[in-house]
Amino acid sequence: MLDRFDIIESLHKIFSFERKIYSIMRKDLGSLPAVFPMPVLMIAAYDENGKVNAMNAAWGGICGMDKVVFYLAPDRKTLANIRAKKAFTVALADEDHIKEADFLGIATGNKMPDKFERSGLHAVKSSRVDAPVIEEFPLTMECELLEDTDMYGERRVVGRIVNVIADEKVLDDKGKVDAAKLKPVMFDQFRNGYYAVGEKIAQAWNAGAGLMKK
Helix, strand or coil, X not given: CCCHHHHHHHHHHHHHHHHHHHHHHCCCCCCCCCCCCEECXXXXXXXXXXXXXXXXXXXXXXXXXXXXXXXXXXXXHHHHHHHHHCEEEEXXXXXXXXXXXXXXXXXCCCCCCCHHHHHCCCEEECCCCCCEEECCCCEEEEEEEEEEEEECCEXXXXXXXXXXXXXXXXXXXXXXXXXXXXXXXXXXXXXXXXXXXXXXXXXXCCCCHHHHHC
């Protein structure tokens, strides 16, 4: 019959074995931007001559109830336009226009003056800010430039959201944006893939509410 010391030693061996297995199953990947999903933001602005330029950016998001932020390389043509006009728009790329959205991330306006025209997309002037609204994308934020600062070699751009324009086809019966109808595209930084948004699995501020009662 095992005494308690034998039992403790046996348990120690079991836990040591489990830790080894756990270590084998995990691998260090080094320092990388391991966040998923990332949005596919379509940023558009006019240049000093009123010509439309647009780009695809993933490093961005919301930084306040009426503020949007994104990070751009200092040499971006779109960044120069934003500085010139102090305004821009941010649209969410959708499944129906992924080819055009990807093209705007591949091509650069610094080397391709007709970049936007080649995309086949169309734009109209915003009635609220001095920036273009790309008609094909179903949801667009019209923004005023608030900040343009250096952040570890990138430019951190912050805009105030003046208004949001949404196509009626992506709204629910209460007038709110329905993600299933919007069909936004997500970016995968691990393997550079685009992904569609899956089905709704729970309601925020509700799914875990039952645990508050324990």
